[in-house]
Amino acid sequence: MMSTIVAALLFAFIGGVLAQRPNIVFIVADDLGWNDVGFRNRDMLTPNMDKMARDGVILDRNYVQPLCSPSRSAFMSAVFPFKSGLQHQVIGAKQSVCLPLNYTILPQELKKLGYATHMVGKWHLGFCEWGCTPTYRGFDTFFGYYNALEDYYLHNISGFLDFRNNKEAEWDYQGTYSAWVFTEKIVDVINTHDKSQPLFLYLPFQNVHAPTEVPKIYEDRFPHVVNKGRRVFSGMVNALDEAIGNVTDALKERRLYDNTLFLLTADNGGQIFNYGNNWPLRGGKHSLWEGGTRVTAFMSGAGLQKTGYTYDGMIHAVDWLPTLVSAAGGTPVTDRDGINQWDSIRNGLPSKRTEFIYNLDYLVIPTEGQAGIRMGNYKLLLGYPGQQDGWHRPMNNTEDDIYEKIIYDLDPDKVQLFDVIADPTERHDLSSQLPDVVAKLKFRLLEYRKQMVPPNYPDADPQSNPRKYGNAWTPGWCKL
Numbered sequence: 001m002m003s004t005i006v007a008a009l010l011f012a013f014i015g016g017v018l019a020q021r022p023n024i025v026f027i028v029a030d031d032l033g034w035n036d037v038g039f040r041n042r043d044m045l046t047p048n049m050d051k052m053a054r055d056g057v058i059l060d061r062n063y064v065q066p067l068c069s070p071s072r073s074a075f076m077s078a079v080f081p082f083k084s085g086l087q088h089q090v091i092g093a094k095q096s097v098c099l100p101l102n103y104t105i106l107p108q109e110l111k112k113l114g115y116a117t118h119m120v121g122k123w124h125l126g127f128c129e130w131g132c133t134p135t136y137r138g139f140d141t142f143f144g145y146y147n148a149l150e151d152y153y154l155h156n157i158s159g160f161l162d163f164r165n166n167k168e169a170e171w172d173y174q175g176t177y178s179a180w181v182f183t184e185k186i187v188d189v190i191n192t193h194d195k196s197q198p199l200f201l202y203l204p205f206q207n208v209h210a211p212t213e214v215p216k217i218y219e220d221r222f223p224h225v226v227n228k229g230r231r232v233f234s235g236m237v238n239a240l241d242e243a244i245g246n247v248t249d250a251l252k253e254r255r256l257y258d259n260t261l262f263l264l265t266a267d268n269g270g271q272i273f274n275y276g277n278n279w280p281l282r283g284g285k286h287s288l289w290e291g292g293t294r295v296t297a298f299m300s301g302a303g304l305q306k307t308g309y310t311y312d313g314m315i316h317a318v319d320w321l322p323t324l325v326s327a328a329g330g331t332p333v334t335d336r337d338g339i340n341q342w343d344s345i346r347n348g349l350p351s352k353r354t355e356f357i358y359n360l361d362y363l364v365i366p367t368e369g370q371a372g373i374r375m376g377n378y379k380l381l382l383g384y385p386g387q388q389d390g391w392h393r394p395m396n397n398t399e400d401d402i403y404e405k406i407i408y409d410l411d412p413d414k415v416q417l418f419d420v421i422a423d424p425t426e427r428h429d430l431s432s433q434l435p436d437v438v439a440k441l442k443f444r445l446l447e448y449r450k451q452m453v454p455p456n457y458p459d460a461d462p463q464s465n466p467r468k469y470g471n472a473w474t475p476g477w478c479k480l
């Protein structure tokens, strides 16, 4: 009798604990600029994102790496790319490289907590060996692509298919816009989800990365934007927003929504060449300027205690793994660079982070290497901050050619210091005024540099040739 009661209580208790684990939806908006969302720019049409951001927490000082693979590696592993060899450029389709296999990554950590884990969208963390790919690294299912820059309708890159349903090459969606395919697949996952388990969805959409492509119905929603490229781009952002709306609707229909925590972040700043916009921040994608690294992000939904505000604490891409594991009720790993910011964000308390490395990438060509550190209010940049400098307003009503406005400063010996709290748009280099601060930050940066591993950036491997695998980019040509 007694044992039955104890068992019943225990069951109820465990049931209660399990019920609290929120579903987690982690959305990555590829190349979405600071000024490309409706809650910052009234010319954009993002009602779903605006509502989530305004009802949740806008993350105002959310930092990422200046490029795709490095940021995604940080999201998944909580390790700074300069320690995993991924600090230089992105992983090329023909390179025998992937996010080092010795890290347990976010979906693996959530699986340990009982989550069903699904990924729909862009991986870009290496695929040369099957062990590198999503379903071998903690995802129950994967629908999406391995590389970047592919066509939104044909799902090919460099002339070969890069579209996959779990392990199988997927040829069935030739001609269908990726945001439509992905949304259909995500809704399928939601509709077939076994509700006895909490759900983790990792949704790194293709929108709004180049090429600039969108079905006309989305473009037509921006008749006031005269500039063709910016008009199509605005449509791409709107398609992303619609996709997010459809995903939330599906969650609502299955009564999963109220217990779901959403995180949306861009992976880097807007690509100015491709009509993205980071105004008033300086620079864009590829650069260590704030426009390349301080990006649009918000959290919304289950577990947040304080909502409807803008959080100004410092957050870095490496923080998401411990933060989400904590939100899921787990105990985050502490042997990584990421800091658990869950209590800070959900209660509006000060950030636990006071510094981070923007990047440490000294390659053979000094003008390609980038180095920058943030400590407190100060940011030090050594050498070339990267392509895409300057301050650019959205090209909504002109046919201007933006290319001529982008300045490159290739001086590898240059030292620059900014107070990014007082001067968030980086207009006043303080390096000559504050030599002691420069010395302090430089010393700290050089300390970090001792932990740097050389960039893993090998030459193309001819074994990668998709012709060997039925004209699709396919794993199985390396052993890491």
Ligand SMILES: *[C@@H]1O[C@H](CO)[C@@H](O)[C@H](O)[C@H]1NC(C)=O
Binding pocket: 083, 084, 085, 100, 102, 103, 453
């Ligand atoms: C994992 O691999 C990376 C890259 O090879 C290496 O720098 C790092 O020290 C390794 N980490 C652990 C925890 O083994």
Ligand SMILES: *[C@@H]1O[C@H](CO)[C@@H](O)[C@H](O)[C@H]1NC(C)=O
Binding pocket: 149, 150, 151, 154, 156, 157, 158, 159, 160
């Ligand atoms: C995709 O395939 C089409 C048809 O073969 C080709 O014209 C196009 O250039 C390819 N695009 C990419 C990005 O590979």
Ligand SMILES: *[C@@H]1O[C@H](CO)[C@@H](O)[C@H](O)[C@H]1NC(C)=O
Binding pocket: 179, 180, 181, 183, 184, 239, 240, 242, 243, 246
């Ligand atoms: C969202 O759902 C509507 C209604 O079913 C559909 O017309 C639209 O294409 C969907 N949008 C996306 C991006 O999938």
Ligand SMILES: *[C@@H]1O[C@H](CO)[C@@H](O)[C@H](O)[C@H]1NC(C)=O
Binding pocket: 043, 224, 225, 393, 394, 396, 397
């Ligand atoms: C376009 O951008 C300018 C700033 O360059 C802004 O003032 C204006 O409101 C925007 N919208 C339209 C429709 O022109």
